[in-house]
Structure formats: structure tokens, C-alpha cells
Amino acid sequence: xxxxxxxxxxxxxxxxxxxxxxxxxxxxxxxxxxxxxxxxxxxxxxxxxxxxxxxxxxxxxxxxxxxxxxxxxxxxxxxxxxxxxxxxxxxxxxxxxxxxxxxxxxxxxxxxxxxxxxxxxxxxxxxxxxxxxxxxxxxxxxxxxxxxxxxxxxxxxxxxxxxxxxxxxxxxxxxxxxxxxxxxxxxxxxxxxxxxxxxxxxxxxxxxxxxxxxxxxxxxxxxxxxxxxxxxxxxxxxxxxxxxxxxxxxxxxxxxxxxxxxxxxxxxxxxxxxxxxxxxxxxxxxxxxxxxxxxxxxxxxxxxxxxxxxxxxxxxxxxxxxxxxxxxxxxxxxxxxxxxxxxxxxxxxxxxxxxx
Numbered sequence: 001x002x003x004x005x006x007x008x009x010x011x012x013x014x015x016x017x018x019x020x021x022x023x024x025x026x027x028x029x030x031x032x033x034x035x036x037x038x039x040x041x042x043x044x045x046x047x048x049x050x051x052x053x054x055x056x057x058x059x060x061x062x063x064x065x066x067x068x069x070x071x072x073x074x075x076x077x078x079x080x081x082x083x084x085x086x087x088x089x090x091x092x093x094x095x096x097x098x099x100x101x102x103x104x105x106x107x108x109x110x111x112x113x114x115x116x117x118x119x120x121x122x123x124x125x126x127x128x129x130x131x132x133x134x135x136x137x138x139x140x141x142x143x144x145x146x147x148x149x150x151x152x153x154x155x156x157x158x159x160x161x162x163x164x165x166x167x168x169x170x171x172x173x174x175x176x177x178x179x180x181x182x183x184x185x186x187x188x189x190x191x192x193x194x195x196x197x198x199x200x201x202x203x204x205x206x207x208x209x210x211x212x213x214x215x216x217x218x219x220x221x222x223x224x225x226x227x228x229x230x231x232x233x234x235x236x237x238x239x240x241x242x243x244x245x246x247x248x249x250x251x252x253x254x255x256x257x258x259x260x261x262x263x264x265x266x267x268x269x270x271x272x273x274x275x276x277x278x279x280x281x282x283x284x285x286x287x288x289x290x291x292x293x294x295x296x297x298x299x300x301x302x303x304x305x306x307x308x309x310x311x312x313x314x315x316x317x318x319x320x321x322x323x324x325x326x327x328x329x330x331x332x333x334x335x336x337x338x339x340x341x342x343x344x345x346x347x348x349x350x351x352x353x354x355x356x
Contacts, residue, residue, distance in 0.1 A: 035052075035056070036052070036053065036056055037049050037052040037053065064136050065113075065131065065134055065135065065136040065139050066131065066132070068110050068113050068136065069110075069113055069114050069117045069131070070114075071110045071114075072110035072111045072112070072113045072114025072115070072117075073114045075097075075102075075107050075110055075111050075114075076111045076114055076115075078093060078096055079093045079107075079111070082096075113139070113140065113143075116139070116140070116143030117131065117139075117143075119143070120142075120143065120150070120154070125150065125151070125154045126154055126157065130154070130157045130158055133157040133160070133161065133162055133163050134157065134163045135162075135163065135164045135165065137164075137165050138163045138164050138165050138167065138168050139163075141165060141168045141169075141172075142154075142163070142168055145168070145172055146175070148175055148179070149168075149171060149172045149175050152171045152174075152175060153167070153168060153171055156171070169199075170198065170199075172202070173198035173199055173201075173202035174191075174198050176198075176202045176205050176206065177191050177198050177201045177202050177205055178191065178192070180205045182204075182205055182208045182209075182216065182219070182220050182223070183201070183205065183223065184220075184223060184224045184227060186227055187201070187223065187227040187232075190227065196227075196229055196232070200229060200232055200233065200236075201232060203236055204223075204232055204235060204236040204239060207236060207239035207240050207242075207243055208220070208239055210239075210243050211239065211242055211243060211246070212246075214263075215242055215246075219235055219238065219239055219242075222235045222238075223235055238275060241275050241276055241279040242266075242275070242279075244279050244282075244283055245262075245266060245275070245278060245279040245282055246262070248279075248282040248283050248285070248286040249262045249282050251286050251289075252282060252285050252286050252289060253289060254285065254289070255282075255285075265278070266278070295350075296352065299330070299331075299335065299352060302327070302330055302331050303331045303332075306324055306327060306328075306331040307331075309324060310324055333351065333352050333353070334349055334350070334351055334352075335349070335350045335352060336348070336349045336350075
């Protein structure tokens, strides 16, 4: 559905339609003027061919972004009208969406995009011309970034730079690393000199930020001892394992029931060099408990369905009874499943008991 069709079918006041349409038409000339390389031109180098295709794709992204912002504004207008006059708790708006085959999730994604555009433009950070510098995904990530990162991206857009997800992530990584208190000055100097890429350091900073202060200090010291790229990767891996360990130990019921001192257990694992093993063990234990809970819920459903079907069946349904009998190994208190083939496989039996 085109922008003009979407507008003409909406219940927006005529002045709003005219304003949106004029804005759309004023932007179309710049956004649709692009050419594609000849795929049969053997004289055209592969790198140049891909560059021209990528440039055309970015034009489509920018057009898609502007179109979705317009759609979000239209949908928001219809929704707000329904809020003011509607009596069915949004049923009128949902009906409007159904008539145009628009899902509720898609509608609110467009509205969120329009809200983000309004926020950035209301603060004087962006104007309509600046928005054309963004790809759709880059704009979405910018709207979700911190205020400091947004300012860096907006300045780049104002300077005429094309903003893609790569630029957003790069600027975000630069701000994350250079503003962090976890990194020593000599490492920041290497980052500023581009001897160490920010894409390797930013994940480390983000992982350290997730940890309690007591766990941050050893990692900070490890970075201070050696700020080379290999050590940064090692410390990042340790930080990720610490995060996983602390997160999973709070979820495992078996640990909570024994009142285990997870901090001292962690110190001992670090002392003997078994952090990865301890982290993996706790993670697998958490997955096992979740699997058991899911197994129990599914088993209850199987048992209930089997009992109900048994009541409904009888002598006139011998094949249905055969089906029930074949599933008895899964519906009874002892669940049996064979793993592997008949010769090299094995049968696993689980006894399910309920305790109140």
C-alpha cells in the first residue's frame, strides 16, 4: 500500500492529510533518484559494483524510514482520535487496522518510530533533511541510544554523513569506552590512536558494568596489568563468565535450598582456575531445572488428555484404545523413552512424583 493510499483511506482531517502529503511529495525527488549498475558489465570491478548496489540500497532504506515515520504519524492520529471518542477500549482502532491488514505489533512499531522522530526533532537535534541521512535500522538504534550518543550521531548527520548501523555502533562504542571509569588511561590513549579497535573494548566495559563493584576491581586490575588486545579478550571472557555465574546462581533452586555461599565458591573456583567450568556447571543446572519444569507441565497435559480420551472411548474404538496403550509409557508416573536405535540405544526411565 502506498503512502497516498494509506492517507486517503484514513479518517484524518483534511488539513492533516494535505500537510503530510505535501511533506511526502517534497521528499520523493531526492529519495527515488538512483541508478543500478549493469550486472552484465564485465569491465565493472566487483568492488565498484557492490558499492553502487549498496548506495542504491541505502536510498531505499532512507525512503523506507521516512515512509514508516509518516505511517506512524497517521496511525497515532487515528489511535488518539479513538481514545478521545471511542467507547470500546480501542476496538475502533483495531478494526481500522484489520481493514487495512495491519497487525497491532506493526502498527505500534510505526507509532514508536514516529514518536522517536518527534522527540529528536522537538529537541532541535534533527530536521527533515537530517533524517534523510539515516537508514531505517540506524534511526531506530539512534532513538534507543543514550543522549550523549544521540548527540554524536546527530552531529554526524548534520555534517552530511550517511548514518548506517555501522556508524551508530561505532560512535556508541567510542562513547562507551572513552567515558568509562573502568579503563586505564594508557588503554584510552591506544583507543584514541586507533591502535586498539573500540569494538573489542566496548563489550568489556558493558560486561563490567553489569557486575557488582566487588567483582569489578579484579577485572580493572587485570586490564591495568596488561592492556594489549589478547588480554582484553581474555578479561572480557572472564567478565562474561562472572555475569553468567552470578545470574544463574540466583535462579537455581537447588543452590538456594542449600544456602550456598556463592561468593566464596566463586573465589575458590578462581583460585584453582576453574571459573569457566563452574560457570558452565551452574548454567547447565539452570537449564536442567527449567527442562524439568517444562517436562512436568507437558506430562500433566499428556496425562489429562489421555484420561479424558479413555473416558470417551470404549469397545467400539479398539484402534483408539491401541493408541492410548502405546502412549501409556509417557502418560504414567514412570516415563520411558528410548534413545538411539534398538542395538546401541538405551531406555531412559524417569519416575515423576508430586510432593506438596
